[in-house]
Amino acid sequence: MEPILDRGGPAQPLLAVKGLVKHFPLKGGLLGRTQAVVRAVDNVEFDVLKGETLGIVGESGCGKSTTARLLMRLMDPDAGSMIFDGETVGVNEQAGGLTLRDYRRQVQMVFQDSYASLNPRLPIEETIAFAPRIHGLSSADAVTRARELLAAVGLAPASFARRYPHELSGGQRQRINIARALALRPKLVILDEPVSALDKSVEAQVLNLLVDLKAEFGLTYVFISHDLNVVQYISDRVLVMYLGEVVEMGPVGAIYDRPGHPYTRALLDSRPSMDPAMRRTKPPLTGDPPNPVNPPSGCRFRTRCPYAEDVCAARKPLMADLGGGHIVSCHMASPESGHSLAGKLYEVPPPRADVMGVPA
Amino acid sequence: MSAVLKPPSPTAEVQPLVKLRDLSVTFATRDRTVHAVNGIDLDLAPGEVLCILGESGSGKSVTLRALMKLLPKFARVSGSIEVGGRDVTKMSERQLSNFRGTEVAMIFQEPMTALDPVFTIGRQIAETVQRHEGLSRSAATARALELLELVQIPSAKRRLDAYPHELSGGLRQRAMIAVALACRPKLLLADEPTTALDATVQIQVLLLLRELQERLGMGVIFVTHDLGVAGEIADRVAVMYAGRVVEEGPVAGLMAGPLHPYTQGLLGATVHAGMRGQRLTTIPGAPPTLDVVPTVCAFAPRCSFVHDECLAGVPVLRSPTPGRAARCVLVPDR
Numbered sequence: 149m150e151p152i153l154d155r156g157g158p159a160q161p162l163l164a165v166k167g168l169v170k171h172f173p174l175k176g177g178l179l180g181r182t183q184a185v186v187r188a189v190d191n192v193e194f195d196v197l198k199g200e201t202l203g204i205v206g207e208s209g210c211g212k213s214t215t216a217r218l219l220m221r222l223m224d225p226d227a228g229s230m231i232f233d234g235e236t237v238g239v240n241e242q243a244g245g246l247t248l249r250d251y252r253r254q255v256q257m258v259f260q261d262s263y264a265s266l267n268p269r270l271p272i273e274e275t276i277a278f279a280p281r282i283h284g285l286s287s288a289d290a291v292t293r294a295r296e297l298l299a300a301v302g303l304a305p306a307s308f309a310r311r312y313p314h315e316l317s318g319g320q321r322q323r324i325n326i327a328r329a330l331a332l333r334p335k336l337v338i339l340d341e342p343v344s345a346l347d348k349s350v351e352a353q354v355l356n357l358l359v360d361l362k363a364e365f366g367l368t369y370v371f372i373s374h375d376l377n378v379v380q381y382i383s384d385r386v387l388v389m390y391l392g393e394v395v396e397m398g399p400v401g402a403i404y405d406r407p408g409h410p411y412t413r414a415l416l417d418s419r420p421s422m423d424p425a426m427r428r429t430k431p432p433l434t435g436d437p438p439n440p441v442n443p444p445s446g447c448r449f450r451t452r453c454p455y456a457e458d459v460c461a462a463r464k465p466l467m468a469d470l471g472g473g474h475i476v477s478c479h480m481a482s483p484e485s486g487h488s489l490a491g492k493l494y495e496v497p498p499p500r501a502d503v504m505g506v507p508a
Numbered sequence: 509m510s511a512v513l514k515p516p517s518p519t520a521e522v523q524p525l526v527k528l529r530d531l532s533v534t535f536a537t538r539d540r541t542v543h544a545v546n547g548i549d550l551d552l553a554p555g556e557v558l559c560i561l562g563e564s565g566s567g568k569s570v571t572l573r574a575l576m577k578l579l580p581k582f583a584r585v586s587g588s589i590e591v592g593g594r595d596v597t598k599m600s601e602r603q604l605s606n607f608r609g610t611e612v613a614m615i616f617q618e619p620m621t622a623l624d625p626v627f628t629i630g631r632q633i634a635e636t637v638q639r640h641e642g643l644s645r646s647a648a649t650a651r652a653l654e655l656l657e658l659v660q661i662p663s664a665k666r667r668l669d670a671y672p673h674e675l676s677g678g679l680r681q682r683a684m685i686a687v688a689l690a691c692r693p694k695l696l697l698a699d700e701p702t703t704a705l706d707a708t709v710q711i712q713v714l715l716l717l718r719e720l721q722e723r724l725g726m727g728v729i730f731v732t733h734d735l736g737v738a739g740e741i742a743d744r745v746a747v748m749y750a751g752r753v754v755e756e757g758p759v760a761g762l763m764a765g766p767l768h769p770y771t772q773g774l775l776g777a778t779v780h781a782g783m784r785g786q787r788l789t790t791i792p793g794a795p796p797t798l799d800v801v802p803t804v805c806a807f808a809p810r811c812s813f814v815h816d817e818c819l820a821g822v823p824v825l826r827s828p829t830p831g832r833a834a835r836c837v838l839v840p841d842r
């Protein structure tokens with residue numbers, strides 16, 4: 149069971165996601181009829197390039213974990229397609245596709261909750277060896293691989309291999325989850341808030357480890373987090389989600405230095421300053437993100453956006469290309485949109501907290 | 509805490525709002541013993557905001573709960589706890605129930621632990637005011653409305669009739685703050701109240717708390733594990749490690765030049781903006797389990813500066829400059 153070789157060449161995206169949709173019906177009433185629909189993921193498109201780390205940011209409920217579960221095919225999308233290294237996922241080989249079983253070998257996931265995702269009754273080396281064994285590795289080889297991986301994540305096999313999850317700290321458990329995710333030699337690892345439950349001192353250890361493992365095993369990451377500093381630290385490109393949609397995507401430098409979408413600007417500006425001399429007086433946004441059950445028409449950010457105009461309610465903005473792979477979905481970015489500031493995205497006041505404030 | 513830690517004040521000494529001396533808390537059950545807090549001295553001046561910073565299990569929440577005498581009966585508490593000049597450890601149940609609410613109030617990470625799901629927000633605030641201040645029903649309702657406006661809940665009048673579950677996360681947090689402030693406490697204890705909130709909502713609630721604190725002149729003890737939050741709201745910071753305060757000082761000085769190797773490690777390990785491409789500094793290992801009280805520097809096993817003196821006993825608090833102090837033998841004492 150060796151790593152599957154690179155097929156389409158380095159320029160072909162490792163994963164191309166098109167028109168991904170997942171709606172959850174909310175059932176209620178006596179007959180359990182569908183009362184409303186949660187538009188958790190709505191027409192999401194992006195590529196994951198070979199060898200990169202793609203960061204996904206956005207607030208609670210914007211659809212990050214649902215996107216991750218769809219990428220892992222832990223559930224079926226309502227619409228959309230996924231092409232993995234040139235092959236359509238979930239279609240049989242005769243039709244030129246990649247079966248789910250083959251796909252799942254190459255894509256693995258690490259969850260936030262380090263405890264819930266480990267079997268409490270198995271010593272950790274067994275947990276790590278489990279999947280390789282299922283996929284046909286001999287017991288002895290699977291255990292050897294588990295021990296190699298324990299060493300790779302910085303846990304000496306001699307003292308850790310036979311421990312149970314409850315005998316480990318949170319940071320150690322998260323290392324086990326990472327080791328387990330690597331056991332099938334995947335190409336793509338989806339990390340859903342992998343450090344959010346960890347203390348800062350431990351978070352740094354795990355982030356360093358992720359950087360090392362990526363180089364050592366030639367991995368590609370999708371890294372989901374609500375910590376904007378961590379995403380900036382680890383990502384090559386960043387995708388910003390709001391209420392189930394992609395509002396902006398681009399190289400990490402472009403997103404953090406020249407954020408285009410008013411939401412991205414506000415989100416970045418909401419970070420505590422780390423400098424008591426730079427305290428702000430006004431929050432960049434008021435109110436909470438709305439519920440994804442009945443998202444606003446047109447631009448979903450319009451109810452909180454200081455620049456919203458009629459056109460923002462009337463029509464959904466197109467994805468505008470700002471160059472260099474930086475795209476943004478805002479009427480101000482498209483010259484023809486009809487917004488009074490159309491084409492003047494970067495002329496609106498800079499993303500400063502006291503400027504972005506909207507009256508309550 | 510020694511007199512050196514008091515900020516030099518030209519006028520007469522202000523009576524501290526909170527005065528903890530040698531506070532220790534131990535949880536002993538049949539299976540195990542946890543020495544959660546191991547001798548804390550802390551002062552809080554009226555109208556001051558102190559952030560308690562520290563990693564999981566360092567004793568932050570236990571310290572806050574001890575201040576309100578909210579710990580379970582089996583917890584062994586020693587040392588003295590004074591709030592507004594009164595000894596909390598000696599209060600009767602009746603005195604306590606009056607004390608909680610009128611003098612001290614607490615807010616939490618999860619607002620549903622503080623809000624009652626079966627009563628409307630307006631009712632909960634009004635009840636609190638009526639109970640403690642004996643106001644009439646209509647006066648209490650008027651106060652409830654005032655409070656919802658104070659915490660900047662939009663359409664406050666309509667929200668009086670809302671049940672907690674009908675509010676979004678950020679509004680629920682504001683409602684909890686309104687309940688806590690109902691009787692104008694002099695001291696607000698906040699246990700990670702913004703940790704679960706989204707970035708754009710967290711900054712709103714932080715700014716709200718700071719504004720309310722200034723307007724009402726409250727003392728606040730704010731527990732967090734997030735340095736950025738402390739930078740946004742604190743006057744002073746106390747860093748806890750293994751149940752002790754290992755460093756304290758004014759927020760700007762502490763963040764610009766931490767004294768204790770643990771605080772230095774924490775600052776180095778926190779991912780700041782623009783650190784891309786740099787190797788993160790880490791603190792190796794993990795905090796002690798606290799089944800016994802540490803008798804040497806509890807940070808020693810993880811400290812890269814450790815030497816013999818560190819293992820000779822628990823380092824005392826040393827103060828190199830007025831207002832600053834750390835429990836590390838490397839810190840010069842004036």
Ligand SMILES: Nc1ncnc2c1ncn2[C@@H]1O[C@H](COP(=O)(O)OP(=O)(O)OP(=O)(O)O)[C@@H](O)[C@H]1O
Nearest residue numbers: 172186188207208209210211212213214215374440
């Ligand atoms: N199985 C499900 N059934 C119904 N609704 C769901 C389900 N899973 C997710 N949702 C809803 O879909 C929306 C998106 O959820 P998701 O977990 O993807 O958000 P997220 O961005 O990961 O948020 P967080 O930052 O809180 O983890 C939310 O409104 C959520 O309540």
Ligand SMILES: Nc1ncnc2c1ncn2[C@@H]1O[C@H](COP(=O)(O)OP(=O)(O)OP(=O)(O)O)[C@@H](O)[C@H]1O
Nearest residue numbers: 535542544563564565566567568569570571580733
């Ligand atoms: N009721 C209790 N019974 C037994 N042990 C307890 C109890 N409450 C707290 N502890 C223990 O006391 C120690 C300190 O806990 P505390 O809740 O103060 O930590 P903390 O600093 O608030 O951490 P966190 O950041 O995770 O909230 C921990 O080891 C905890 O397990």
Ligand code: SF4
Nearest residue numbers: 805808811818836837
């Ligand atoms: S007292 Fe010693 S071991 Fe403890 S932090 Fe200071 S130098 Fe390190």
Ligand SMILES: [Mg+2]
Nearest residue numbers: 212213214340
């Ligand atoms: Mg999630």
Ligand SMILES: [Mg+2]
Nearest residue numbers: 568569570699
């Ligand atoms: Mg706590």
